[in-house]
Structures are given as C-alpha cells and as structure tokens.
Amino acid sequence: MTPFNKIVLFAATAVLSAASGLVPAQAQEAEFRDCLQSIKSEAMRQGIAGSVADRAFHNLTPDQKVVDLDARQPEFTQTYGKYVGNAVTPDRIARGQQKLAQYRSLLGALEREYGVPAQYLVAFWGMETNYGSYLGDFQVVRSVATLACVTKRAAFFSNETVQALRILATNGMTSQQMRGSWAGAMGNMQFMPSTFVKYGVDRDGNGRIDLWNSMPDAFASAANFLRGIGFRPGLPASDEVLLPQAFPLETADTTVEKPVRDWTAMGVKRANGQPLPVSDDLSSIILPAGWRGPAFILYPNFKAVMNWNRSTLYALSIGILAQQIAGGPAVMRQPPDDDQPLSHDTVVDMQTRLARLGLYTDETDGLLGPKTRSAVRMFQKKIGLPADGHPTPEVVQRLVQAVR
Structure with a gap:
C-alpha cells in the first residue's frame, strides 16, 4: 500500500471514529500519528528530509476548530446582490485606489512582465485579505495535517501538508511562523502551500519568499x-452589458460560448451603450440575479479568475472591484x-421535484450549480x-404546485 493510500485509509477511519464516538481517544491519537508518519514517508520520497517532518509534527495534535469549520455547511445560498454588495464596498474601492497609487511603480513593472493589470492584483489582495488586514492565525501545518487525517479530503490535504513541509525546508521558516486560514491558505494573497511552492516569487531578492511581509513577493x-492559470x-x-429586448435568455449561460463579435451582432452592448470590443475571443453572457x-459578458480571463476561486460570484466581484x-x-x-x-x-x-419531472438527473446535493439552473430553465420554459435559470420565489412556488 502506498503512503497516500494509507493516508486515505487513516482519514476514513478517523472520520468514522469521530462520527461514531465509540473509539477511545488513545486510538484516535494513534490513527493521527500513523497518518502523520505516512505523510512523512511521502515527503521523504519527494526529497524532503525526515527531520523537517519530525520538527513540524512534534507533539502535533488535530485542531478541533478546523474539523468543526470544515464540517460546517452554509445554510443559505448567497445571492448576487448580497455577495457583491459585501465584496465591493465604497471603502474597499477607495482603499484599493490608495494601494494602487502607493505601489504604482512595482505594479507597473509586474504588469509589463506578467501581463496582469495592476488593478486586478490589487483587487485580489482586497478580496483575499482586505489589503492585508486579516491573514489568519491558524498554524498552517497543523491545519492541513488535520484536514488530511481527520476529514474526507485526505489526498488533497496530504499533498498540501507535504508542500507545507517543503516550504519549511526551503524557505527558512518555522511552523509557528507559517500561519494562515483554517484551511491552510496563507499570506496576503492566501496561497495554499502547493500554490506557494509552484508560483511563489522572491521579488525583493532576499533569498526567501515572504507572502506575509513583502508586498513585492506577494504581488x-x-x-x-x-x-500560470x-x-x-x-x-x-468581464463587463456589464445591456441585452436587446428579444435576447434569447436560454443563451445566457456559461455553457454557451460565442465570439464577442457574435454577441455584438445580436445587439448586445456595454452597459453604457458603447459597443463591445471587436474580438473573436469566445465569451459567455450570464444573468446572476435573473x-x-x-x-x-465573461471574457476568457474570467476563466482564469475562476481558476483562482471556483465561485462565479467571487470572480464577478473581482472584475467589478478591479474596474x-x-x-x-x-x-x-x-x-x-x-x-x-x-x-x-x-x-x-x-x-427532487425537478428530478420527478425528468428535468434534473444529477445528485440532490443542495447546491445551486449549472445543472440545477439548467433544469430550472427547462421548467420555466415549460x-x-x-427562462433565465434563476429560481425566484415565484418559480419555487410554481414548482411546489406542479409536483406535490
């Protein structure tokens, strides 16, 4: 059995133990230590000295707060208005403009080198940590090791733990210094350890990558x-747009891509009435509030922003804030x-009701994703x-009436 397969087995056992409450604390502790040993073995296989893991794992225990936060499911979905209203505030815009001016020289140099506009780097900084005002105070190694050994996402977080050990080995840090969110994201831009290892840059040239205290390194x-993504x-x-009266709402979906010039030919304009860019790049139209x-309109760079965070509302907020x-x-x-x-x-x-109508065939997971919205759109047409795919109170009520 490979080290990672052992980790998955240990994590599954630990989850069952926590759920049943029947396994003595000593047994749970032994399972956690065995899981850490398997992570250490994998780290050594990847060339990381065993002594690094020994120091990081010395007297390490699972963080129950991390387990509780991981198990907590949001009770309500976020609406576009609520999410963007909280993310793109007058204060965050004003502070972002101040930061843009403060770091203009550095950001300009990075834009020339990497091709990423300065306002996007500042927007990510504002969204992730409110311009460095909250970086998180969890010990990253303890967080990712807990998530690897005591939750269902063993493979992902086992790798994150290995990469955290790699950072300790190569970046001159201690476990106490490496702090971040409960899920292991760290620094001004909230990088996971694997992202840090792959994309971290020592911009200030001092021999170490410091995403906490060096804005050149962070930016x-x-x-x-x-x-890279x-x-x-x-x-x-993205851009806000105006749709013509006869616009086919079923095409307002991320699964429908057309060259920008095709949307123009259909009568789509920027919200200020100006024409869309002349481009053959594929793009989509969405209606996040119906x-x-x-x-x-979502241009190709929207997909890159989604690769940073898979939330459509997050990606929209980045574009709106940057603008x-x-x-x-x-x-x-x-x-x-x-x-x-x-x-x-x-x-x-x-x-459940959409499935009974034969409109939805995926898992009933309580998540308002693309497949659920597609089913809602078919019901609206029916x-x-x-047919915008947006479940308004009227749509929900009509669905209840249709399927009893």
Missing part, C-alpha cells in the same frame, strides 16, 4: 500565479429587491416564464 507571486493581456475578465438584474479601483463605472443595473437566498433544504427540495 509578483500573484501575477505569476494568474499568468491562464490570465492573458487584452480583454478584462433577467431583472444586471447582465455580464472601479481603476476608476471605471459602478454596475449600473441593480438586482431585484425580492431576490432572496435559498436554504440548502429548499434547493434539495427543488432538485410553464411560460422567462
């Missing part, structure tokens, strides 16, 4: 990461006042409502 690492010079990540709210940090306009169209978050149980109930 350069973020630019290197964005370029697909960000390219040219079009922004047809009554704002519409956005306003650079002096651009705010979003012109506001979401409808009655746009309300849906509970996990409500989404599960929707998925009952004669605008």
Whole structure:
C-alpha cells in the first residue's frame, strides 16, 4: 500500500471514529500519528528530509476548530446582490485606489512582465485579505495535517501538508511562523502551500519568499500565479452589458460560448451603450440575479479568475472591484429587491421535484450549480416564464404546485 493510500485509509477511519464516538481517544491519537508518519514517508520520497517532518509534527495534535469549520455547511445560498454588495464596498474601492497609487511603480513593472493589470492584483489582495488586514492565525501545518487525517479530503490535504513541509525546508521558516486560514491558505494573497511552492516569487531578492511581509513577493507571486492559470493581456475578465429586448435568455449561460463579435451582432452592448470590443475571443453572457438584474459578458480571463476561486460570484466581484479601483463605472443595473437566498433544504427540495419531472438527473446535493439552473430553465420554459435559470420565489412556488 502506498503512503497516500494509507493516508486515505487513516482519514476514513478517523472520520468514522469521530462520527461514531465509540473509539477511545488513545486510538484516535494513534490513527493521527500513523497518518502523520505516512505523510512523512511521502515527503521523504519527494526529497524532503525526515527531520523537517519530525520538527513540524512534534507533539502535533488535530485542531478541533478546523474539523468543526470544515464540517460546517452554509445554510443559505448567497445571492448576487448580497455577495457583491459585501465584496465591493465604497471603502474597499477607495482603499484599493490608495494601494494602487502607493505601489504604482512595482505594479507597473509586474504588469509589463506578467501581463496582469495592476488593478486586478490589487483587487485580489482586497478580496483575499482586505489589503492585508486579516491573514489568519491558524498554524498552517497543523491545519492541513488535520484536514488530511481527520476529514474526507485526505489526498488533497496530504499533498498540501507535504508542500507545507517543503516550504519549511526551503524557505527558512518555522511552523509557528507559517500561519494562515483554517484551511491552510496563507499570506496576503492566501496561497495554499502547493500554490506557494509552484508560483511563489522572491521579488525583493532576499533569498526567501515572504507572502506575509513583502508586498513585492506577494504581488509578483500573484501575477505569476494568474499568468500560470491562464490570465492573458487584452480583454478584462468581464463587463456589464445591456441585452436587446428579444435576447434569447436560454443563451445566457456559461455553457454557451460565442465570439464577442457574435454577441455584438445580436445587439448586445456595454452597459453604457458603447459597443463591445471587436474580438473573436469566445465569451459567455450570464444573468446572476435573473433577467431583472444586471447582465455580464465573461471574457476568457474570467476563466482564469475562476481558476483562482471556483465561485462565479467571487470572480464577478473581482472584475467589478478591479474596474472601479481603476476608476471605471459602478454596475449600473441593480438586482431585484425580492431576490432572496435559498436554504440548502429548499434547493434539495427543488432538485427532487425537478428530478420527478425528468428535468434534473444529477445528485440532490443542495447546491445551486449549472445543472440545477439548467433544469430550472427547462421548467420555466415549460410553464411560460422567462427562462433565465434563476429560481425566484415565484418559480419555487410554481414548482411546489406542479409536483406535490
């Protein structure tokens, strides 16, 4: 059995133990120590000295707070208005503009070198840590080791633990110094250890990568990461747009891609009435608050932003914040006042009813993802409502009435 297979087995055993409450604390501690030993073996196989793991794992215990946070599921989905309203605030825009001016020389040099506009680097900094005001105070090694050994995501976090050990070995840090979020993200840009190892840059040239205290290192690492995950010079990540009256709402979906010039031919314009860029790049239109709210065109760089964080609302917020940090306009169209978050149980109930109608065939997981929205769109078309895939209170009520 390979070290990583052992880790998966240990993690599964630990999860069952925690769930049942029947295994004595000594046995759980032994399982955790065995899991750490397997991670150490994998680290040594990858060329990391065993002494590094010995120091990092000395007297290490699982962090129960990390386990609790990992198990906590959000009760309600976030609406576009609530999420973006909390992310893109007047204070965050103003502080971002101040930071843009403060680091203009450095950011300009990085933009020329990596092709990532300065306002995007500042926007990521603002979104991740509110410009360095909260970096997290969990011990990263303890967090990722806990998640590797006491949760269901053993393979992912075992690798993150190995990479955290690599950072300790190569970057002149101690476990006490390496602090971050409960899930192991660290520094001004909240890099996971594997991202740190792959994309970290010693921009200030002092022989170590410091994402906590060196903004040259933090900004350069973020630019290197964005370029590595697909960000390219040219079009922004997104733009607010105006849709013509006869626009086919079923095409407003991330699964539908057209060259930008094709959207122009359909009558789509920027929100200020100006034409879209002349481009053959593939792009999509989305309606994050339904047809009554704002519409956005997503250019190829939106996918790069999604590679940083898989949340569509996060990626939209980055684009909106970056635009306003650079002096651009705010979003012109506001979401409808009655746009309300849906509970996990409500989404599960929707998925169950949509499945009974033969419109939804995926897992009833309570997540309002693309497949659920596609099923909602088919239901809307069936009952004669605008097919935007957005589950308004009316759509939810009509679905309950249709499937009892």
